[in-house]
Amino acid sequence: MELRSKEILNGMLLFSLVVAVIFGFIFEPGSEELKTAGPGILWILLVFSGNIGLARSFNREYENAMMQGLLLCPIDRSVIFPAKWIGNMIFISFELLILIPLLVILFDLPLGEHRLSLAAVLLLGVAGYSAVGTLFSTIAAHCRAREVMLPLLLFPVTVPILLAGVKASALMMTDAGLKEAVSWVKILAAVDVIFITASFLLYEHIVEE
Amino acid sequence: MKKSLVILAAFTYIGMTAALYAAFLYAPTERTMGEIQRIFYFHVPAAWVSFLAFAVVFVGGIAFLRTGKSHWDVLAYSAGEVGVFFLTLVLVTGPLWAKPVWNVFWTWDARLTTSLVLWLIFIAYLMLRSSLAGEKGARFAAVFGIIGFLDVPLVYMSIRWWRTLHPAPVLGGKSGSGLETPMLVTLMIALVGFTLLLILLLFINYKISRAEKDLELFEKEWRNGEI
Amino acid sequence: MQYKSATTHQSRPEFGIVEASNLCKSFGAARALCDVSFRIDPGEFVAVLGANGAGKTTLIRLLAGLARPSSGEIFIKGLSVRRHPSETRRAVGVMSHHIYLYDDLTAEENLRFYARMFEAPQARAETLLKEVGLWEHRRKRIRTFSRGMAQRVSLARALLHDPEILLLDEPFTGLDVYAREKFKSMLDKFLDEKRTVILTLHDIDYALEKAQRVLILRHGRLVCDRPVDRLFRTEIMETLLPSEPSLK
Numbered sequence: 001m002e003l004r005s006k007e008i009l010n011g012m013l014l015f016s017l018v019v020a021v022i023f024g025f026i027f028e029p030g031s032e033e034l035k036t037a038g039p040g041i042l043w044i045l046l047v048f049s050g051n052i053g054l055a056r057s058f059n060r061e062y063e064n065a066m067m068q069g070l071l072l073c074p075i076d077r078s079v080i081f082p083a084k085w086i087g088n089m090i091f092i093s094f095e096l097l098i099l100i101p102l103l104v105i106l107f108d109l110p111l112g113e114h115r116l117s118l119a120a121v122l123l124l125g126v127a128g129y130s131a132v133g134t135l136f137s138t139i140a141a142h143c144r145a146r147e148v149m150l151p152l153l154l155f156p157v158t159v160p161i162l163l164a165g166v167k168a169s170a171l172m173m174t175d176a177g178l179k180e181a182v183s184w185v186k187i188l189a190a191v192d193v194i195f196i197t198a199s200f201l202l203y204e205h206i207v208e209e
Numbered sequence: 210m211k212k213s214l215v216i217l218a219a220f221t222y223i224g225m226t227a228a229l230y231a232a233f234l235y236a237p238t239e240r241t242m243g244e245i246q247r248i249f250y251f252h253v254p255a256a257w258v259s260f261l262a263f264a265v266v267f268v269g270g271i272a273f274l275r276t277g278k279s280h281w282d283v284l285a286y287s288a289g290e291v292g293v294f295f296l297t298l299v300l301v302t303g304p305l306w307a308k309p310v311w312n313v314f315w316t317w318d319a320r321l322t323t324s325l326v327l328w329l330i331f332i333a334y335l336m337l338r339s340s341l342a343g344e345k346g347a348r349f350a351a352v353f354g355i356i357g358f359l360d361v362p363l364v365y366m367s368i369r370w371w372r373t374l375h376p377a378p379v380l381g382g383k384s385g386s387g388l389e390t391p392m393l394v395t396l397m398i399a400l401v402g403f404t405l406l407l408i409l410l411l412f413i414n415y416k417i418s419r420a421e422k423d424l425e426l427f428e429k430e431w432r433n434g435e436i
Numbered sequence: 437m438q439y440k441s442a443t444t445h446q447s448r449p450e451f452g453i454v455e456a457s458n459l460c461k462s463f464g465a466a467r468a469l470c471d472v473s474f475r476i477d478p479g480e481f482v483a484v485l486g487a488n489g490a491g492k493t494t495l496i497r498l499l500a501g502l503a504r505p506s507s508g509e510i511f512i513k514g515l516s517v518r519r520h521p522s523e524t525r526r527a528v529g530v531m532s533h534h535i536y537l538y539d540d541l542t543a544e545e546n547l548r549f550y551a552r553m554f555e556a557p558q559a560r561a562e563t564l565l566k567e568v569g570l571w572e573h574r575r576k577r578i579r580t581f582s583r584g585m586a587q588r589v590s591l592a593r594a595l596l597h598d599p600e601i602l603l604l605d606e607p608f609t610g611l612d613v614y615a616r617e618k619f620k621s622m623l624d625k626f627l628d629e630k631r632t633v634i635l636t637l638h639d640i641d642y643a644l645e646k647a648q649r650v651l652i653l654r655h656g657r658l659v660c661d662r663p664v665d666r667l668f669r670t671e672i673m674e675t676l677l678p679s680e681p682s683l684k
Contacts, residue, residue: 132356135352136353139337139352142345142349143337144340144341145340149336149337149340152336153337153353156326156329156330156333156357156360157330157356157357157360159326159360159364159367160360160363160367163367187366187367191363194359194363195356198355198359199356202352202356205274205348205351205352206348206349206352
């Protein structure tokens with residue numbers, strides 16, 4: 001639905017590098033500390049990249065009232081939300097896809113054995129986070145202090161996603177194994193379903209007057 | 210309108226006086242916690258009432274999105290303000306009680322954290338409201354209020370899995386948390402008193418918000434030379 | 437539901453190409469439009485005048501389907517805008533002071549994007565870029581364009597799907613002299629093509645010269661709807677004049 005420009009990609013790569021360097025200052029590579037903080041780091045990255053992705057999305061919408069431009073098109077309005085949501089999801093996942101390997105290579109970030117399930121959990125987190133994020137970024141786009149408003153709206157509401165996500169991935173990354181993590185994944189999935197449905201249903205009300 | 214307000218105010222006065230009397234004079238002093246436990250008769254009703262107020266935000270938001278009638282929006286917003294007020298009360302009385310009993314002001318337990326997150330959500334709600342005027346602001350706030358309220362059980366459930374220090378729900382019927390009858394009666398009186406107070410505040414706040422809106426409009430029209 | 441209104445359409449051939457009935461747009465006690473009704477026939481060139489805040493932009497937004505009326509209904513080609521959003525949107529091209537273009541995409545990319553959305557042939561983007569005189573700038577991003585150039589791309593965008601009705605919200609605002617003249621000549625062309633044009637503007641002389649009909653809004657009410665040859669300049673001035681603030 002949207003074409004992406006090169007600057008954003010460059011910006012993303014640079015951003016990833018900066019984040020990696022910052023983590024390098026904070027944690028001793030390969031240390032015990034890093035092991036315990038590992039799951040937390042992953043989800044902080046998600047929040048970071050999420051915010052960048054969503055800010056990009058709402059700036060685009062805001063410039064030249066592009067959202068209204070889309071509304072002028074003879075497309076079903078209910079496709080706008082899924083399109084934006086999936087766009088944001090792809091963007092955030094892509095960014096994580098660069099960031100996480102970078103951290104693993106540079107700092108020996110311990111991911112544990114269940115990498116595939118870990119990726120799946122992160123993806124679940126991204127799905128829910130970007131659903132509410134898509135909704136709130138459109139809201140924030142109309143506010144005076146847009147950049148401040150988005151995290152202010154988004155963070156408290158997404159607490160359940162982050163909590164369940166961190167717990168699930170923490171269990172996966174240690175030797176505790178998958179069994180314990182399953183219940184957290186279930187919670188995460190349930191939260192996702194509620195957020196996605198609610199955002200989808202409510203989106204119509206914020207694009208139209 | 211004025212008459213109903215007076216009657217409501219009178220009932221609230223009686224209810225709150227009764228609650229004060231019951232909390233300080235009627236209810237027996239708790240054996241282990243001592244006098245400080247009396248805070249309970251304010252803490253719990255305030256929490257209950259703030260939750261009720263946020264439910265009004267939720268319902269008002271849905272009704273507004275469905276009908277587009279601005280009085281629903283005014284109601285939701287008034288409820289948001291009153292709810293934040295009561296929740297602030299909860300967050301202040303909580304630590305006062307917790308310090309002597311748990312020996313800490315704050316713990317990251319389920320209900321405490323949920324209240325804090327809830328408080329943050331509705332502070333954001335009020336901020337969103339103040340930064341966006343008119344119909345757009347009303348619609349956006351309604352959407353946010355609905356999501357915010359839906360979020361409450363989710364936050365609570367997700368945090369609850371951590372072990373909790375907080376006393377088990379008093380009225381949930383779990384053994385070990387039961388109250389003596391006079392205490393229960395006091396709590397009930399306080400609940401009624403606080404609920405009446407909520408309705409009164411909501412009523413007054415609703416009136417004020419409406420008046421504010423009308424005034425704004427009048428000013429605008431006057432400046433445009435319409436009147 | 438669709439079937440039902442299709443029959444309504446057939447049974448009411450007297451419908452104009454654009455018809456508004458008892459339009460209101462209000463929020464609380466604030467009202468932007470109040471009980472506005474009119475009927476516009478195919479090929480008419482209609483100017484909407486009014487002081488700032490009289491409801492001109494709101495009217496265009498309602499006609500474009502960007503906002504929903506609090507009450508009343510709009511029919512475009514006999515179809516209700518509320519019930520047939522896609523069909524009616526296909527029939528109108530909209531231009532306002534927002535250009536509705538992505539800053540980071542080139543002129544050509546923007547038009548191709550919209551062509552895809554409207555299911556218009558991609559070649560149409562090419563033709564229109566040439567028509568608005570920006571063919572050699574097609575590879576440049578909108579961000580680098582001047583206001584006048586961007587507005588011309590926006591006009592091309594509005595014309596992509598060859599709409600029968602054009603809604604123009606103050607198309608001359610913020611344009612330099614050259615762009616303004618260019619625009620006026622394009623409007624003349626629409627006139628020749630017998631497109632229905634509804635435009636809001638501040639330029640009374642232009643309205644009197646070109647438009648066939650003038651609608652005047654005042655505080656959200658339609659106070660005048662007359663063919664231009666039965667309208668005098670002083671009369672318009674009177675309705676546009678804001679009354680002095682005074683207390684009741």
